Amino acid sequence: MTARPAERDTLSRSQQRRRDDIVEAALKIFDRDGFEGARIDDVAAEAGIAKGTVYLYFENKEALFEGVVRDVVKPAVDAVERTAENEHMSASERLEAQVTLIGERLGKGSMKILLRLMIAEGPRHDNLRDFYFREVVEPGMAAIRKSLADGEASGEFRPGTADIHPQVLAGAPMMGAIWRILFQELAPLDIDSLLDDHLRTVLAGLRDRS
Amino acid sequence: MTARPAERDTLSRSQQRRRDDIVEAALKIFDRDGFEGARIDDVAAEAGIAKGTVYLYFENKEALFEGVVRDVVKPAVDAVERTAENEHMSASERLEAQVTLIGERLGKGSMKILLRLMIAEGPRHDNLRDFYFREVVEPGMAAIRKSLADGEASGEFRPGTADIHPQVLAGAPMMGAIWRILFQELAPLDIDSLLDDHLRTVLAGLRDRS
Amino acid sequence: MTARPAERDTLSRSQQRRRDDIVEAALKIFDRDGFEGARIDDVAAEAGIAKGTVYLYFENKEALFEGVVRDVVKPAVDAVERTAENEHMSASERLEAQVTLIGERLGKGSMKILLRLMIAEGPRHDNLRDFYFREVVEPGMAAIRKSLADGEASGEFRPGTADIHPQVLAGAPMMGAIWRILFQELAPLDIDSLLDDHLRTVLAGLRDRS
Amino acid sequence: MTARPAERDTLSRSQQRRRDDIVEAALKIFDRDGFEGARIDDVAAEAGIAKGTVYLYFENKEALFEGVVRDVVKPAVDAVERTAENEHMSASERLEAQVTLIGERLGKGSMKILLRLMIAEGPRHDNLRDFYFREVVEPGMAAIRKSLADGEASGEFRPGTADIHPQVLAGAPMMGAIWRILFQELAPLDIDSLLDDHLRTVLAGLRDRS
DNA sequence: GATGAATGAGGGTTCATTCAT
DNA sequence: GATGAATGAACCCTCATTCAT
Numbered sequence: 001m002t003a004r005p006a007e008r009d010t011l012s013r014s015q016q017r018r019r020d021d022i023v024e025a026a027l028k029i030f031d032r033d034g035f036e037g038a039r040i041d042d043v044a045a046e047a048g049i050a051k052g053t054v055y056l057y058f059e060n061k062e063a064l065f066e067g068v069v070r071d072v073v074k075p076a077v078d079a080v081e082r083t084a085e086n087e088h089m090s091a092s093e094r095l096e097a098q099v100t101l102i103g104e105r106l107g108k109g110s111m112k113i114l115l116r117l118m119i120a121e122g123p124r125h126d127n128l129r130d131f132y133f134r135e136v137v138e139p140g141m142a143a144i145r146k147s148l149a150d151g152e153a154s155g156e157f158r159p160g161t162a163d164i165h166p167q168v169l170a171g172a173p174m175m176g177a178i179w180r181i182l183f184q185e186l187a188p189l190d191i192d193s194l195l196d197d198h199l200r201t202v203l204a205g206l207r208d209r210s
Numbered sequence: 211m212t213a214r215p216a217e218r219d220t221l222s223r224s225q226q227r228r229r230d231d232i233v234e235a236a237l238k239i240f241d242r243d244g245f246e247g248a249r250i251d252d253v254a255a256e257a258g259i260a261k262g263t264v265y266l267y268f269e270n271k272e273a274l275f276e277g278v279v280r281d282v283v284k285p286a287v288d289a290v291e292r293t294a295e296n297e298h299m300s301a302s303e304r305l306e307a308q309v310t311l312i313g314e315r316l317g318k319g320s321m322k323i324l325l326r327l328m329i330a331e332g333p334r335h336d337n338l339r340d341f342y343f344r345e346v347v348e349p350g351m352a353a354i355r356k357s358l359a360d361g362e363a364s365g366e367f368r369p370g371t372a373d374i375h376p377q378v379l380a381g382a383p384m385m386g387a388i389w390r391i392l393f394q395e396l397a398p399l400d401i402d403s404l405l406d407d408h409l410r411t412v413l414a415g416l417r418d419r420s
Numbered sequence: 421m422t423a424r425p426a427e428r429d430t431l432s433r434s435q436q437r438r439r440d441d442i443v444e445a446a447l448k449i450f451d452r453d454g455f456e457g458a459r460i461d462d463v464a465a466e467a468g469i470a471k472g473t474v475y476l477y478f479e480n481k482e483a484l485f486e487g488v489v490r491d492v493v494k495p496a497v498d499a500v501e502r503t504a505e506n507e508h509m510s511a512s513e514r515l516e517a518q519v520t521l522i523g524e525r526l527g528k529g530s531m532k533i534l535l536r537l538m539i540a541e542g543p544r545h546d547n548l549r550d551f552y553f554r555e556v557v558e559p560g561m562a563a564i565r566k567s568l569a570d571g572e573a574s575g576e577f578r579p580g581t582a583d584i585h586p587q588v589l590a591g592a593p594m595m596g597a598i599w600r601i602l603f604q605e606l607a608p609l610d611i612d613s614l615l616d617d618h619l620r621t622v623l624a625g626l627r628d629r630s
Numbered sequence: 631m632t633a634r635p636a637e638r639d640t641l642s643r644s645q646q647r648r649r650d651d652i653v654e655a656a657l658k659i660f661d662r663d664g665f666e667g668a669r670i671d672d673v674a675a676e677a678g679i680a681k682g683t684v685y686l687y688f689e690n691k692e693a694l695f696e697g698v699v700r701d702v703v704k705p706a707v708d709a710v711e712r713t714a715e716n717e718h719m720s721a722s723e724r725l726e727a728q729v730t731l732i733g734e735r736l737g738k739g740s741m742k743i744l745l746r747l748m749i750a751e752g753p754r755h756d757n758l759r760d761f762y763f764r765e766v767v768e769p770g771m772a773a774i775r776k777s778l779a780d781g782e783a784s785g786e787f788r789p790g791t792a793d794i795h796p797q798v799l800a801g802a803p804m805m806g807a808i809w810r811i812l813f814q815e816l817a818p819l820d821i822d823s824l825l826d827d828h829l830r831t832v833l834a835g836l837r838d839r840s
Numbered sequence: 841g842a843t844g845a846a847t848g849a850g851g852g853t854t855c856a857t858t859c860a861t
Numbered sequence: 862g863a864t865g866a867a868t869g870a871a872c873c874c875t876c877a878t879t880c881a882t
């Protein structure tokens with residue numbers, strides 16, 4: 001009886017494609033204009049559909065925002081976790097892989113946009129912020145923490161390493177992401193090179209026993 | 211027709227005080243609601259004045275935002291620079307002071323709010339972003355860069371240190387600030403302790419010659 | 421391309437049944453939400469069909485409203501007229517039967533709904549209002565007028581009775597209907613008892629020659 | 631601090647006049663288009679102001695409707711009550727005055743519009759319907775009831791008159807009002823003449839002891 | 841015939857900005 | 862200078878109507 005597609009449990013192939021189009025368009029518009037500044041009209045135009053159609057797939061602007069956040073987060077989750085489980089790597093190698101992954105994810109594409117959206121809008125959208133924390137940040141920190149603990153246990157890192165804040169490792173990738181968001185045109189930053197410096201310094205520091 | 215205060219070159223003492231009240235109120239409202247979401251009505255109410263009065267001091271919402279950014283940036287500038295010139299400190303001590311200062315500034319008060327506003331709105335306000343970069347970020351990075359170079363020159367740090375991205379040092383304070391903005395309620399982070407871990411690790415890494 | 425059912429002269433049995441379902445559903449929704457407030461979606465859902473199907477049977481919302489009015493009016497017409505022709509009743513008995521019938525019709529079921537719809541929407545739908553007047557009101561008034569005239573002719577009522585406005589007789593049933601529409605929950609009114617009072621008083625008044 | 635006039639306790643003379651203009655305009659537009667059909671734009675145009683100004687005086691469309699109802703009801707209240715207290719009239723005279731007053735009020739001007747609005751929208755606006763009942767209908771019925779009782783007590787009317795539904799008396803004025811709303815153009819009705827017939831018949835009936 | 845996704849005009853409401861007092 | 866009522870453009874969302882399947 002005329003349920004919106006959005007209210008059904010499942011969407012047909014073509015409906016799913018359309019939903020994805022809308023989310024993709026919304027991500028772009030939200031990035032350009034922010035949540036408040038974004039006009040549903042623009043999202044629809046970007047997606048090549050009529051304004052009303054957006055409302056067939058999302059209850060309202062807030063739900064659209066939520067859809068964007070969830071869709072961007074989804075594929076990010078497993079990637080981080082998979083890295084943590086590479087058993088045949090040394091702790092250093094794993095940390096390097098993890099920091100590099102975070103740097104790459106955060107520094108470009110939709111995760112960069114999401115990061116900015118979360119910083120800008122997160123405090124006004126508690127449930128989305130919580131979701132982002134739970135699904136992205138917490139697992140990431142946990143993965144790093146495990147590598148640190150493993151490195152201490154194996155003697156690769158100095159004693160006490162397990163208790164170091166994982167944010168120390170994630171700091172440079174975060175800095176790189178923010179830099180790209182704000183200053184890339186003004187003062188280009190080579191993220192790979194930044195992460196290189198960061199990893200070389202920090203890993204040396206973790207091995208140091210003086 | 212008297213000119214608006216905003217159009218005069220100088221403001222009387224009481225006008226300056228009123229202007230500051232408006233900026234202070236606007237900072238709070240922009241932080242709470244974002245640029246688009248902020249209502250001039252709310253700013254005026256927060257400042258205890260009538261809505262029209264805001265327009266006596268600022269041409270429009272955009273100019274008010276600019277006023278906020280400039281006023282917050284102003285006192286921040288010198289502080290960083292002063293630190294860089296403390297000649298009787300070792301490079302390590304100076305870096306420690308600098309990183310700690312950045313962490314404190316960025317992690318609380320109006321600079322934390324400004325950071326968030328810049329990330330959220332910067333890409334839509336190029337001149338403000340440029341201003342922020344020129345007045346805050348560049349000097350900060352330069353100060354760190356100088357400490358790194360001095361440390362290498364004095365033999366305190368390993369060769370090549372001067373070429374390390376200063377963002378490596380600033381990463382942890384930035385991470386701490388973002389964390390506080392987003393997750394402080396969810397998962398409290400002790401910034402001092404984070405910076406401790408960061409500095410111990412990084413400084414050890416910079417001294418390491420292995 | 422087969423013609424829509426609505427454009428054919430005749431409907432199959434099952435089509436007629438479906439049309440009736442739609443009209444019945446629409447009556448309910450129009451009653452609940454008014455003409456402007458009614459959503460075709462809701463009518464369709466109430467009828468257990470898809471929204472588009474409504475448009476197979478009715479050109480547009482206006483036509484659906486017209487269908488509702490006509491369908492409700494249809495069975496009402498003959499009833500009133502039949503009463504007027506009961507030759508073996510006294511004038512009083514006939515008036516009593518007529519007033520009671522009007523009271524029952526108007527005070528409940530679809531005629532009550534129709535009355536409200538006509539008051540609410542009639543002035544904006546002249547042709548429907550005219551139709552209602554011609555098919556329902558006029559015959560009703562005529563029937564009463566005839567009873568009054570017959571009663572005067574037979575000496576049952578005082579001279580001049582034939583010239584009395586039939587609305588005098590219909591007033592109480594109308595009042596009862598309006599009361600039920602608006603205040604039944606607030607201050608229940610027993611229509612039978614109201615009509616009793618009304619008839620006793622008015623008939624006595626008509627017989628009075630003082 | 632920029633409170634809407636509507637949110638203040640008191641309105642200045644000119645504000646009160648403007649508020650009244652809006653209500654007057656709204657009454658006209660609501661009458662023409664119904665509550666749902668009325669456009670705030672049209673109300674504003676009718677009142678000769680900008681659309682936004684309406685919202686300075688009324689929170690929303692619903693509040694505007696409420697304002698209309700309350701403003702129309704206000705002056706109506708006392709009139710009915712005053713009639714009930716005319717001690718030097720006979721019960722018949724008082725009933726006549728009351729029925730005539732109801733007929734005049736209900737049959738034209740803003741009370742006629744209000745009646746129609748209440749029938750159309752009342753069931754969807756419980757509090758307004760209750761207000762209308764409490765302020766207008768109940769006092770009116772009570773006044774009639776008192777006249778009936780007084781008339782029985784004084785012997786002017788037959789025993790049992792006090793128990794007659796007052797709606798019997800109010801029926802004809804109501805019928806006249808509905809008629810004017812719906813059919814005045816189609817079949818003009820002289821309300822005075824209707825009420826004459828009604829009163830002559832009913833009062834005779836009330837005096838009758840046969 | 842029946843369906844329901846898609847359309848887009850329309851309307852309620854908000855709020856930056858203006859200006860008479 | 863200060864005020865806050867007035868303005869009207871803008872934007873979210875709804876829903877009558879269409880039409881491809």
